[in-house]
Structures are given as C-alpha cells and as structure tokens.
Amino acid sequence: METRPWLRTARARAQVRLWSIFGEPLWIIVNMGFPIFSSLAFSLLYLSIGAGSYVGFAVLGGVMVAFWGNVLWSMASNFNWDKQEGLFDIYLTSPASITALLVGMAAGGILATAPTAGIVTVLGWLLFHPVVSPSWPAVVLTFGLTLVALYALGMTLSSLYLVYGREAETMNNVIQEPVSMLSGMYFPSIGAFSPFPFALQVAASLIPLTIGMDALRKSLFFGQGVEGLWLDLFLLADLAVAMLIASAVSLDALERKGRRDGTISVRIR
Amino acid sequence: MNPSSSNVSVEAQDLRREFKTKAEPVVALDGVSLRVREGEVFGVLGPNGAGKTTTIRILSTLLLPTSGSARVMGFDVASEPEKVRHVINMASGAEKAGYDFISAKRNLWFFSQLYGLAPSVAEERISELSEMLGLTKYLDRKFYALSTGYRQRATIARAFINDPKVVFLDEPTIGLDVMTARSIREFLRDQARKNGKTIMLATHNMAEVEAICDRVAIIDRGKIIASGTPESLKRSLGAPALVMEVSPPPKDFDFLTSVPGVKGFTSATDEERGLSNVQVVVESDRAAAAASESVGKQGLKVVASWRKEATLEEVFVALVGRGFKEREEQGGD
Numbered sequence: 001m002e003t004r005p006w007l008r009t010a011r012a013r014a015q016v017r018l019w020s021i022f023g024e025p026l027w028i029i030v031n032m033g034f035p036i037f038s039s040l041a042f043s044l045l046y047l048s049i050g051a052g053s054y055v056g057f058a059v060l061g062g063v064m065v066a067f068w069g070n071v072l073w074s075m076a077s078n079f080n081w082d083k084q085e086g087l088f089d090i091y092l093t094s095p096a097s098i099t100a101l102l103v104g105m106a107a108g109g110i111l112a113t114a115p116t117a118g119i120v121t122v123l124g125w126l127l128f129h130p131v132v133s134p135s136w137p138a139v140v141l142t143f144g145l146t147l148v149a150l151y152a153l154g155m156t157l158s159s160l161y162l163v164y165g166r167e168a169e170t171m172n173n174v175i176q177e178p179v180s181m182l183s184g185m186y187f188p189s190i191g192a193f194s195p196f197p198f199a200l201q202v203a204a205s206l207i208p209l210t211i212g213m214d215a216l217r218k219s220l221f222f223g224q225g226v227e228g229l230w231l232d233l234f235l236l237a238d239l240a241v242a243m244l245i246a247s248a249v250s251l252d253a254l255e256r257k258g259r260r261d262g263t264i265s266v267r268i269r
Numbered sequence: 270m271n272p273s274s275s276n277v278s279v280e281a282q283d284l285r286r287e288f289k290t291k292a293e294p295v296v297a298l299d300g301v302s303l304r305v306r307e308g309e310v311f312g313v314l315g316p317n318g319a320g321k322t323t324t325i326r327i328l329s330t331l332l333l334p335t336s337g338s339a340r341v342m343g344f345d346v347a348s349e350p351e352k353v354r355h356v357i358n359m360a361s362g363a364e365k366a367g368y369d370f371i372s373a374k375r376n377l378w379f380f381s382q383l384y385g386l387a388p389s390v391a392e393e394r395i396s397e398l399s400e401m402l403g404l405t406k407y408l409d410r411k412f413y414a415l416s417t418g419y420r421q422r423a424t425i426a427r428a429f430i431n432d433p434k435v436v437f438l439d440e441p442t443i444g445l446d447v448m449t450a451r452s453i454r455e456f457l458r459d460q461a462r463k464n465g466k467t468i469m470l471a472t473h474n475m476a477e478v479e480a481i482c483d484r485v486a487i488i489d490r491g492k493i494i495a496s497g498t499p500e501s502l503k504r505s506l507g508a509p510a511l512v513m514e515v516s517p518p519p520k521d522f523d524f525l526t527s528v529p530g531v532k533g534f535t536s537a538t539d540e541e542r543g544l545s546n547v548q549v550v551v552e553s554d555r556a557a558a559a560a561s562e563s564v565g566k567q568g569l570k571v572v573a574s575w576r577k578e579a580t581l582e583e584v585f586v587a588l589v590g591r592g593f594k595e596r597e598e599q600g601g602d
Contacts, residue, residue, distance in 0.1 A: 002385070004385060005384070005385025008382045008385050008386075009382055009383055009385070011382070012378070012379045012382030012383070013379070015375075015379070016368055016371060016375070016379050019370070019371045019375055020368060020370040020371055023370050023371060023411070024370050085365040085366075086361060086363065086365055086366055087365070087366060087367075089331060089359070089361075090359075090366060090380065090383070090427075091383065092330070092331055093329045093330060093331060093354055093357065093358070093359050094354055094358075094380075094383040094384060094431075095351060095354045095355050095383070095384060095385070096382075096383035096384070096385075259330070259331065259332055259333045259350075260333050261289070262286075262288055262326075262332055
C-alpha cells in the first residue's frame, strides 16, 4: 500500500465531509438540536433533584452524544447510502483504499462535529456553571482515545451495514438510544454508582463510549490523572485497535463475498 | 479489422456468470468471449437483461465470473483486481455519482484523489475535461443543482479523470436529451481516436452504437450472437426490411414466421389510427413479397408498405426472431 495515495484519499474524503456540512449551515443547526436539548433536559433534571454538582455529567453527555450521533448517522450508514447511489461501485473500481475512505470520513466527521460539541460546552458552561476539577493531560488523552475508539466502532458498523442494505437506518434507530443509555452518556453506567447489574455493566463495557465516558468523568470532574486511568486507557486503546481490525477484515471479506455473490453493489436506482 | 492483429486491451474467454436465487440459479452470462483492441470503441448491444451490465461488472472487477477468464490490459480481473483498477475507470448512466452538497468541481477533485493524483495534475485534468465536455461554466454549481445532462457530463468527466487506458460505460447517455447525448458521444469518440483510450460501451441504444462504435457484439440471453462492425452486421442481412401498416390490427403476426425467407419481425399497434406497424426482416425481395401476400391471406389489409435500410435492430431481429422490446417482454435473461 502506497502512503501518499492513501493519505490523499483519506484527506479528500474528510474534505468532502467538511465541505458538505459547512456548505449547508442549516445542517449545522439541525445537528446541534438533539445534543443541546438532551443536555439541557438532563442538566435540568440534575438541578431539580438537588444534584446540581453533577450537572457537568449532562453537559459532557451532550458533547459526546453529538459525536455518537455523527458516528451513527454520518459514518455507519454512509457506505450503505453510497452503495444505494452507485458511489460505492466507483470506490471499488478505483485503486483507493476503502479503509482510507473510512478514516477520512471519521476525521471529517470529528472536525464537522466539533462546532456542535463546542457550542454545547459553552452553553452548558454559561447556563449551569458545572463544577470541574480536571487533570488536563488525562482529559485530553481520554477524549482523544474515546473519539478514536468511537469512530473505529463507526468504521466497523459501516462495513456491517453494507450487508444489511436498506435496513441500516432501522438499525441506527434501534441501537441509538440503548447505546446512549448503556454507555452512560448522562450518568455513570459502570462502576460503584452504576444503576445496572454487574453482567450488564460488563456488556456495556464492550461499547468504547462506556469506558470513554467513565474515564472522562473521572478525569474531568474528579481530577484523576493518567496514572489512575491506565486501565481505562488501555482498554480504550484495545477496543479501538480491535474495532479497526474488525472493520478492515470485514470490509475485505465483504468485498470478496460481494464479488463472488454479486451483492456488493446493488443499486436502488 | 482483425482484433488479434493489434494490441488487445480487453479479452474475455468463455465468461459464465450465474446468480443464485431462491428458485433456481439464473445464468446471466453463458460463455461470452470477446477481444477489444487498444483505442477501439466497442459496443455490447442487447435488450435489457441480456447480460451487458454483468459483462461490464466482471471486466471492471465488481463481480467475479462463475467460470471463464478475462484480462484487462493484461491483468486478470479475478486474481489481479488491484492492478486492473489502476488502468480503468467506469461510469453508468443510472448512477448519481456525486455528492449533492458540494460543487461539480469539488466532486471531480475528490474522485481524482481516489487515484492519488497530485493536486496540480488533478486541477489540470478537471479543467481540460470540463472544457471538452462543455462543463466549465457549471463547475462551481452544487451537484444537486445540475441538470441531468450536466450531471452526466460530470459523470463522464469523472470516468476519465485518472487518464485511464480502458473505460467501461454502462448506458452512458440513457435519459439524456439529443444534444447532450451527441456531445457525450463526440467526446467519447475523440477520446478513442485522439487519445487512444479503449472504450467499452454497454447499451441498448442502436443509434449510439452506429454513431460511435468501431465494433459491436450483440448479446442476447447471456450469449454473444453476432459481432463485427455495425456496417458488416447490417450488410449481412442482404435485403432491406419490409415495413407494413396493417389494418385492422391483428392479435399477433406469428403467421409470418412460417413464410419462407422471413427471419423475424417486430410489431407495434397504433391504437389511435387503428393500425399495426410491422417490420419484417427478410433475406430477399421474394421473401418480402411472400410476407406481404401472407398478410392478405389472413384477411388483413396492407394500408401502406415500404422497404427500409437495415439497422442493428433488424440484425437482432434476424438473429433471434424478435426485437428488443419483445425480447424484454419475454423476460430477457
């Protein structure tokens, strides 16, 4: 695999995402709606039950739910849409690396979601003054690793959704809320304060977002440093690598199967 | 022209492709062999469902053959797809092939990057191709805002963005207005003549084949039933077709098949005028006279009749006994 064409492909795909999002300002506003309002709702809930010191959990949840929404709707479903429109054929008949396209899609997605995440943070800060006690190196490292693991999950889903065809959107609807709940987007879903039974916590830990959210809360609100979070970071890195490998392997297998069975590039029109 | 005497760009040997279905396997290609020379515009002509798209998909590495082999620029499409992909490109008239919310130019730039083109080379190619295809004025328009014709021009530009040696096109002018279709055909012909591109075109548009193809293979139910230059195929019919307007419209014209020298026919009914129009492919003038006579014997009146120079559709009719439309109604493959 040649490095320069790989990087050009990834960069171009990221660029397309940014042009698409920032070329249509209405999309930015639409994308902000859910994270802002869900964050607002949970913040108010914390305040109304007299747990105002935890309002930061809800603000953080709003930030991360923006990325999770982007992973689901603009990353996981993307190849399936591309397939329906005939774009996937173009990718496959070119020498471009499909993984490079996914990496570009992820990088573009992160950058395109950053304004939403930023606005949720600023609004949350201005409205609720959450109490933070950050260990910045740990916050930055955890946040970065969580995004990598989360978008790696998106890459894996993207390849799986190619198999499910038009049911991808239904799949998104099916998993969006359960994953938000299990991963503890707005409250701790694993550890001593989790409302879930142990078995469910173990299952939830397989979602990269769960470990990421937990580690982010520990580092941002309770000042835990990298040394105290090494297990979380190690697990996050493991999950990210596992997802990336799963994505590459499944795409490769899917392409071979598709060429054999004639299922890889079925167009709706 | 003998394809074996020149450099061969595309070569297929006994290609067969089956698709599994719940009922029984469907044979989409049944022993297709062909050779396309460098710099040639080669048409694969046939009704819908004949196997044209399957052929293109195998040659462009999207599909594996069930058996048989194919090579593009010397690379095996089944075992060396990565090498094939460096020297080809493809486009389909049915594809949307672009991101709606970015401009045509940015779309073309994106696709150029799939081939790793350096930015300056990509710019140059976009500007050159847009100029040739009359797209320059519309490059900054968002893709969704382009008319069907300009979107297809952009699609064709995309198919040449990497300066490919072989381009596979599937119904590239389907649904386009006459002027756009003509300008795309001229572009394709120039790319083959002046730049030595090999263009393989799957189409059911006979006018397109006659306008730009050096050679054509006629395909029906997964088999190539004839190939050669459009002129040689038409000449092979021997006599001009007989066209008759018949009143009242009969249930069918199947009685014509028993007339000696009749190779096949196509018919259509004009409800408004209360007439049937039947085109009969005949091997001689005597057969034409016999066909006309047989209509009278059925108690039908020949309102008007004339002879018509053969087109590729008549060649198809002569080979399978029916026209494209009837073949598609029969279920193609």
